[in-house]
Amino acid sequence: MVSGVQIHSKLADKAQSIVLTDDALAFLAALHRTFESTRQSLLVAREEAQRRWDSGAPFDFNPETANIRSEPSWHCAPPAPGLEDRRVEITGPTDRKMVVNALNSGAKTFMADFEDSSSPTFTNLVSGQVNLRDAIRREIDFEAGGKSYKLSEKPAVLIVRPRGWHLDEPRLTIDNAPFSGSLFDFGLYFYHNAKELVKRGSGPYFYLPKMEHYLEARLWNDVFNFSQSYIGMSHGTIRATVLIETLPAVFNMEEILFELRTHSSGLNCGRWDYIFSFIKKRRADRSAVLPDRKDVTMTVPFMDSYVRLLIQTCHRRKVAAMGGMAAQIPIKDDPKANDAVMEKVRQDKLREVLAGHDGTWIAHPLINKIALEVFNEHMLGPNQYHIRREDVKVAAADLLSSRVPGKITDEGVRSNISTSLAYTSAWIGGNGCIPLNYLMEDAATAEITRVQLWQWVKYNSRLDSGQYVTAEYVEKLIDEVAPGVKGIFAGVKEENLKIAVEYLKGQIKREWPSEFLTSDLMGHLAIADGVEAKWQKSAL
Template identity: 40%
Template sequence: MLVQEGVELETPPPGLEREFHTLFSSEALQFLCELISTFQPEVDKVLKLRVLRKVQLDLTGELPGFLKDTAHLRNDPNWRVSPVPPRLRCRHVDIGDLSPCDTQRFIQGLKSTAQGLQVDFDDGNCPTYRNQIKGIYNVYLAVHNQYQDVLPISQAPVLMLRPRAWNMVEHNMMVNGREVPGSLFDFGLLMFHNAKLLLQNQSGPFFYLSKVESYMEARLWSQIFFWTEKKLGLPEGSIKATVLIECVLASFEMEEILYELKEHSAGLNCGIWDYSASFVNKFGHRTDFLLPDRSKYVDMEKRFLHSYMDLLVQTCHRRGALATGGMAALMLPRDKDCVLYKTVLRTVTRLKLLEIQAGVDGFMVYDMDLIDPMQKLFQLHSHGQNQLLQLRDDITVTPEDLLTMPAGGVTLYGLRYNIAVGVLFIEAWLSGRGHFFYLGKVEDSATAEISRSQVWQWIRHQVRLEDNGILVTRALVSSLAEDLMGEMKTAIVSQTSRDEQRLMTAVSMFLEIVQKNDFPEFLTTYLNLDHTFLSSQSLHDKGQMDGPPKARL
């Protein structure tokens, strides 16, 4: 334990002493402590405002709408965000869910033909101490051009750094007697060690901001950016950030979010699963917001989702900001000549073409083999570097458009699939991994959120399965989870007694979460505060569990 006045920092995990001492120099630690001391009270405030907003919605039964108090901002046609730097103007295809602690995949990304890398400390990453230190250090190596046979940072795909969201805490550092916000821990270290060099190379610092729920939260990030730029001697507006609109409440405040970040904005991003899960988070106890089987009835062509994307594109382009779409989670088979390869490619192409036609300026893929075909798709169907001139004046999106749930029911397949994804995500986290592969897709916290959200909601409303009319109950979900556990065991590579025990633990934790009376706001927060995960994290940090995501059937 490293202890100095007001600060306690855990000693490095075994084998990461060099990385630790590089990152936590006395100067870096002083900067980090000042950042946290200055803004931790403000982080507390935005989290309390979230709780207050949820209580207001529950007590009044009201629905969100476009804010009356900020109508003057939306009605003013003249303001724009600051122009983005040249390196952000053409980012048709980024690699998503790139957890930087996976050194091999990180280097592959740096060598790829993608235009950007979503360097993900959030959705696709499990925030063990080992993973955070290794991941931040790997970014340091890339920015300082210390990887062999990798293009210099000025020519490699641009790094879009995604720190943890407000809801996550870093257990291994305390300032003024409190564990620190994970977002500030990640952001502070990334900025201190890399910002000046990124700026000199016209390659950043660029960020993704996760799970922003209101313009007040965007305002806080703006204050953090201005403070950090002044502290590090950077010109104002050097930091650029893309805000992920992952909450239904934020979809009604997109213009206000852009306005608050207008000197620092790189645009907005839309993604299907975190956004869909937010409906259960905010309104899941209401029967009007029963979300049907996502495997059968929920996709970007449904009214509530295509309206959200249309509004995001229209809002961004109206204000001179870039609009980016979600990530293709499907994986291409190795055999390019097989029928499945062509089917997967055709599916991804169709879905991404919808986004291009909606006017997005770029999107993400997980599978690096999808980079080139998706680049070609953009070149064929878009309008040059970006689509900022596609203003989408042809559309008008109403609150009803954004809040109308799709029709449909629940299938046994969909229920089983959601249970499997939820359980396997928890099992991955207990192993120190932030994402995994299942049935030809990469799954991360976004898909785990929608999976466990739907199971909770279906139990809560006792929906009936389309297949046979059976009620979805706690007992049914428990039975299916037990059945699936046997199937999952065969899907885990290098099966050991520890693997079996971990899977059993994951099933128990999943059942506990979906059976709770009150809906846990974020699965990752719940896990990050749970004794079982913290115990497994300790093992991972000691090097007893490590490695990239294991293959899944």
């Protein structure tokens, strides 16, 4: 046992004994004692910033850091081994089957996700760490259901996404305080695997989610330097790609790269979370009301401006500008419908490569062929850093434009409700990534559905039929839609669906939407894991 460290879970098993060793816990304790006060101060700063925006303060580029943006001479680190060519990246949770299939998919990299596509039960988190450890050491082969799963000779390069700064890990306390979910995921993976990865010609590579300010990137950089020193590794060995998936972060892109410049491997267009953040951060702005989710595409003005500015920023600093997720999955029983969906994927990837992106994301191995063909045809080298996009001129107003063609429809409201209920129910049950209507839905897409419903009720929006979107109208539709949720996703349990219904009904009537459904509902996972009440945040 490590002094001051307690594990609050009844789920002690072999996987836990492999990764939650005394020396690893001592490292986590060192991270906590060094950085927890800074993390908490940055979370308070987020709340203070939101109050300013609610009061009418504008979103804009920070005049105090104008010198960083205007200085042309600084660049980020050159690509690390295995990250020179990232034309197709596959993402998904860290269960054993997914890890093998993703590493064997033919994609250049695999982002193993402890965040939006994972439900953070303690079993999922700890077994996920074991699976990644075994994959790195080529000890992951197994058999299940009469099928053999064996790692290929040349698997994809592994990148790990830890949870965001806002999430606590209630199953582990240090000095009587919950540990950071971010540092739990990062710390265990780094401590057990960093040296082994370098020995095998790669390195400890990460995707960093949900940041809102460059000081949050500075905290990650400090964590990286501390961690490398702790195990005796050269500084700069770690590499991190930052997901630009919050509205405040798009005004901090140059500064985020600057803070991480010795560890940076680029930025990514986290398109779904970005839409969620656009609504949530502008919650007090009636002019920011958006139409049905399906109409908020990458070609609408505020999304197009965000993409063009990100590519310009990355290539100016000589790092990768990664494209967004193709959430579509193949339709096996309808060739005609499948062809139409796959053509949408092809056009989306064509848009990205022609805009100057250096790679893109997919969620299903069968999409790899399409994405790879598009990037192979139009990106002849390993990347497109040479495409500087000096033609791009993006002002704050361009990033805030709410001119989005489309309508709010009864179908859109119902679709949001069914997605929200199905995903929330699945997440509480331990599944963070579910197929719905031939789309792979994760926490980001579920968050859009939640805050859109809130926004439409808050501002008494009107449907194309003339019907006002009131709390009573949405509650009525929730009651109508809920019984059919099991029909669209068979893994839903009745008790979890009931929690999801009550949660969504509560959300649409709040003055302001909750920051994250994952924070709100973490208490349910903690209870299931056997965590005592005093360590739980209230399960809403």
